[in-house]
Amino acid sequence: MHDDRSLVEARLKRVLDERVRPAVYPESVPLDVAVWHAPGEPVPVAEGLAAEPAPIEVGARWGAPWGTSWFRVTGTVPEAWAGKTVEALLDLGFDENMPGFQCEGLVYRPDGTPVKGLNPRNQWVRIGAPVAGGEQVRLHVEAASNPVILDYHPFLPTRLGDKETAGSDPQYTLTRMDLAVFDETVWQLVIDLEVLGELMGELPVDSPRRHEILRAVDRALDAVDLQDVNGTAARARARLTGVLAAPAVPSAHRISAVGHAHIDSAWLWPLRETVRKVARTTSNMTALLEDEPDFVFAMSQAQQWAWIKEHRPEVWAKVKKAVADGRFVPAGGMWVESDTNMPGSEAMARQFVHGKRFFLDEFGIENDEAWLPDTFGFAAGLPQIIKAAGSTRLLTQKISWSQTNRFPHHTFWWEGIDGTRIFTHFPPVDTYNCSMKGGEIAHAARNFKDKGVARHSLAPTGWGDGGGGTTREMVAKAARLRDLEGSARVEWETPAAFFDKAEAEYPEPPVWVGELYLELHRATLTSQAKTKQGNRRSEHLLREAELWAATAAVRTGFPYPYEELDRIWKTVLLHQFHDILPGSSIAWVHREARATYDRIAAELDAITEAAQRALAGEGTTELVFNAAPHPRAGVPAGGAAAPAAPGGTRLTPREDGGHVLDNGLLRIAVDARGLVVSAYDLEADRETVAPGRAANLLQLHPDFPNMWDAWDVDEFYRNTVTDLTDADEVTAGEDGASVRIVRSFGASRVTQVLSLAAGERRLVLDTEVDWHETEKFLKLAFPLDVHAERYASETQFGHFHRPTHTNTSWEAAKFEACNHRFVHVAEPGWGVAIVNDSTYGHDVTRTVRADGDRGTTTTVRVSLLRAPRFPDPETDQGVHRFRHALAPGADIGDAVREGWRINVPERRLTGAGEVAPLVTVDDPAVVVTAVKLADDGSGDVVVRFHEAHGGRARATLTAGFAHAGVTATDLLERPLAEAAAPEHDGERITVRLRPFELVTLRFRRA
Known part of the structure; x- marks a missing residue:
């Protein structure tokens, strides 16, 4: 036995790569494969299942860029395999180093039931455990031939980022389509050796624990007969039992592992492909939850949940059951994981309104945490918005990417511009794609900046960006790391459970005041100018549409367009995703975004015009409708046109x-x-x-x-x-x-x-x-x-x-x-x-x-x-x-x-006479950002405003309509239990605001 770690590591690597891992599947037989290439865009599942495929051989090229191919794989389990575990191995041509960035598939049974997703790190489908022998196998794979866009060194311009320019050359080579015997003992030996080898590599050279592991690994490798790995794997595992049973020290760092698959709602793929990425990933995760009783999976972005419900009801049924069991957890409470620098005030608020409301309506679940692992920095106004939505916590990882300064905390209070504080955690694992490697776990423990006063951190665990999620290998590694000497302790927990522990052990963490600036990705504030213009224009058009539709509804009985506004808001919020609004997606995404913004503008202009015409009535008086909070003197909102200003502008030439x-x-x-x-x-x-x-x-x-x-x-x-x-x-x-x-x-x-x-x-x-x-x-x-x-x-x-x-x-x-x-x-x-x-x-x-x-x-x-x-x-x-x-x-x-x-430019039309505003405020420091009808359809009027100058304000808000009472609410228009009733005298309400304070009032219609 050599004391030199490098020699043992070299031996371990070769034996694993060349003998042990190949022995996980000791026997295999080929499946028969046929394929049908869908013309154009993806087809419904029923159509794909019913299509008549043509035979295709392993080794054949397939898949035009952005195409969809339906593979049918059939075969018979050999009688000789009776009593064994059998899996189908379906390799579409994967590169294991690029999960989420290439071809993917979703496996269906002939009746349309989804089985699981296929990706580079998840190529297996369980057939039976054990099998009886002789079973007929028939599976269908909806395979997406998404092209490889990202190659980190270098970033090369590519025409593959838009279906209109990508061409039709096949992208992938069908690599393996087999039935195979799965030897779980060998698979478990692989995990044992990986965990111990990775842990050994992180321990100090002179650590007794390192030498203990080194000797045990050497003995286990001695026990493996390289010509009979399957027959000797159990013997090798037995020699590792002692080192795997040694418990962690009491002071070991504690990691809450949260199953995770950060799926970009669009990035190097279009929106329509994200719908399918979500279906593949959630199918994988519901299957894994059934197999692994300790595993917990969390998914954010209500939009992605809504896509499953709308487009893949068969997947949605499994997701709903897993949520009811408490193990598939809605996280974050936002419509998407949006950029937070550029969205305007109301848009940022509506991210939480629509996200939280979706989870409440569908599951009766309200999240207390904002979940934004990959967003490119955080605006200083965000804490107040999170709090006003009824949440108190934030998780992100991205600040660890900063290039100049290292952020000084991992758990802290984040204080916003108005003084609101949010309990915030940056996972010290420094990735939202943790795979339970020993290096990641050791880094989290070493890197944790709050040692001595706290010992808990969170690790989002699973392949993300392009999806995929947690694998059975990650779960198996986490089981070994639950209580292992030399390692941090790992336990599967929900985000809420982690935050409860973190807050309890660290009730007075340090405070960071102001924006959480990411020292990277600064050009996202400029790239794709038309996408940014579309967002800004949509935000203000929505303001106008809500204001004038609400005014017209109260004044004239105009039908308030609840459904249209809800749909448009969700579309705008989707496009604030942190790779769309920042301009970092492929050409296809931004081409579609420009068209979407144009369509939204036309719809909102039509709503506003209809409401204003209802308000104006018939007449010849020129009216000026101005939705700006404080229009210039002489032009009240909805007022008659003001006379021209005295004097004029002189234009003279220079020499x-x-x-x-x-x-x-x-x-x-x-x-x-x-x-x-x-x-x-x-x-x-x-x-x-x-x-x-x-x-x-x-x-x-x-x-x-x-x-x-x-x-x-x-x-x-x-x-x-x-x-x-x-x-x-x-x-x-x-x-x-x-x-x-x-x-x-x-x-x-x-x-x-x-x-x-x-x-x-x-x-x-x-x-x-x-x-x-x-x-x-x-x-x-x-x-x-x-x-x-x-x-x-x-x-x-x-x-x-x-x-x-x-x-x-x-x-x-x-x-x-x-x-x-x-x-x-x-x-x-x-x-x-x-x-x-x-x-x-x-x-x-x-x-x-x-x-x-x-x-x-x-x-x-x-x-x-x-x-x-x-x-x-x-x-x-x-x-x-x-x-x-x-x-x-x-x-x-x-x-x-x-x-x-x-x-917010003025709009002019003719009518019967001046239109009184629905709400007025007498202090220019108080800015009204929204006037709308309540989302519940009650007809109540909701007014949102804030102090905008950075000082104290005492203002009178006057409602220009009869009401039966007014209540302070949160962003979801629910009464605030701790809020005092607003002071009011008839239609006049007195508001006292601290600097930048945000207030939402709900007026019950009389």
Whole structure:
């Protein structure tokens, strides 16, 4: 026996690979195989089962990209196998290193009953244990020939990401279709040796336990007759009994294993394929639950549950039974595992409303945890939303991917912008695809940052991303690790059980305040601009549709479109999934998303128009409907058109060929290059543009990140920049209040219109980009003569401050960040807002003044477009339109108002007369984000609002309709037990809000 671990490990590896693992299936016979290739898109199960297949041989090529092939496998169990365990081995051409990223299958019996899914790490189907011999075997496999898109080194552009460009060449080679004897004793020996070998590899070289395991493994290998593995496996296992029975030390770290299959609702596959991925995975997991009494599986994303219910009722029946047994656990309480940086306030709230309501309606289950293992960072407004939905906990793993700083905690309180705290856990295993390998378990124990005060962590266990879930091998390893010396203790538990233990042992964990910024994947704030525009537009159209439909329902009896709004909301929420909205999916996904957003816009416009016409009545008075929370003076929501503002805008030429726009409030100088060289606040007698600099400056950077093309922008992109200062033309607009600029660069062209309306304190920039660059990053810069150590960017139900400096690596890492409708930079008494209608990414930097004076200025740059080539080689090619506004002299309230105005334009039509608003608020710091009818169809009116300026507010909310009482509720419109009854005097309700506080009121109709 050698003491050298490397020699034993080498011996163990070879014996396992070449002798023991092959002996798991000592006998096999081929199955007869036939195949039918479905034309076009997938067909219903009944049609696939009824199709007439043609014979196919093992070794044949099959499967056009994104195709569906129905294999029929038939055979007879040999009589000689009577009393043995028999399995079908169905290898469609798998690469075992890529579970979830290639071909997959779902096995059915002839009657349409689903059996289990097939994937690279799960190729077996149990036929009998034991068999009698002579059984006839007939199985059908719905096989998806999803192409391999992802190859990590390098990321190569591919046309396989869209069925329209993928071609028809077969992708896979049918590898094995056999019946085989399964030797469970040998299989158990494999697990024994793997667990001990992996544990040995993690123990210190001088550890007595390592040497004990090493000797035991050596003795077990001596006991194996390499010419008769099956006959000697039991003898080998017996020599491992002692080391496997040694219990863990009392202080061992404790891991709650949660069966898991993080399934991206779309990514390197389209939405329709995710429906089938979910069916395959859940079929696997319900089968595994039947075989393994200790196993527990959790699945998030109510949308995926709804897909099973709608599309695969035969799978749904098994899932419902497993849920009733308490072992298939709904998790997370969101419609999808969404991005949390970019969704707006109401959309983020509705993720929880629709997710939690689905699980309540279907199972009577309410989750206390938000479950977001793979989301790309977390906005600072999220804790309040989680709490307002009735949850108190959060799990994520993704922050472990940060490249610059290591997050200092694994279990902690996360405090949001309003002071709400959520109990949060980052699994120290650092993966949401834990496979129970010894290295993963040891890493979790070593990595856990809360040693000494806590000892519990969670391990999401199972193949994810593309699905698959937990395997029987993982369950078997977990059983050995339940109480094993040298290892952390592993136990299958539900998420709720883990959090109960974690909170009990660590009631006062450390506090992290503000956003959970992921120091990676920053370019997801910009990639696929039209997807992001579709999301922003849909959010605001939904606001309008709900507001005006509710107003019309109360005022006129207009039929409130409950079902239509519910369906549209769920569609918008689905597209906020963390690989759709962030722009990191294949071309097919984004092509469909653009079409979906166009269809949604048409539907919502129709709802809004119908409601407004019902409200307006017949007449010739011009009415202006404005759904912004605080429309500009003179234009009340639904009010008659206001008279034109006094005065106007003067447009005068400059000597250099540029132009000056002056409306008495602002004076904007545009030079011959089309750049804004001055934006003078006449009232404050103050310049906005930094000295020696120019705003409206388009800047072009090379953009070739080290990895993750659509996801990442690396800081070195700033090292090279081209200022786009050459203009093809700079001309005065025909309206006398605008300047038109055209410039060309590379293969692209930009047309801008800069306009300054009468009576306005904002310069509007309409930018059209015909974009045909590759691996470039386009920014729009605003150098501001403001000395600011921090700036504000809007997030859900408020705003969040970030430093403008880079004192520490934490600040330096935030070189690209997210905002919603505005960024605000200020000195005491004066500030500037930059608002947008559809962009999210931006950066803010400090620059030493260029006029020789001391001090610094602040530059805000808006991210417009990128051009990555993976996974969509044509990302963002074509015409894009953006609208931004520069608002000098704006305070935070102005930023909030202007951000809404640029996103919710006025709608005009004629009618009988002014329409009174359904709800009014007398304090501009209080922003109403939703006015709607209650989801339960009662006709009650629900109003949601928050304090938006970051201070205390005392406001009067007036209901413009008769009601029989008002109740404070959670996001699901249920009364809050701890909430005091709102103060009210008739229709007037007094609300007192702390900074950024979110409130939902429900008015019972009289």
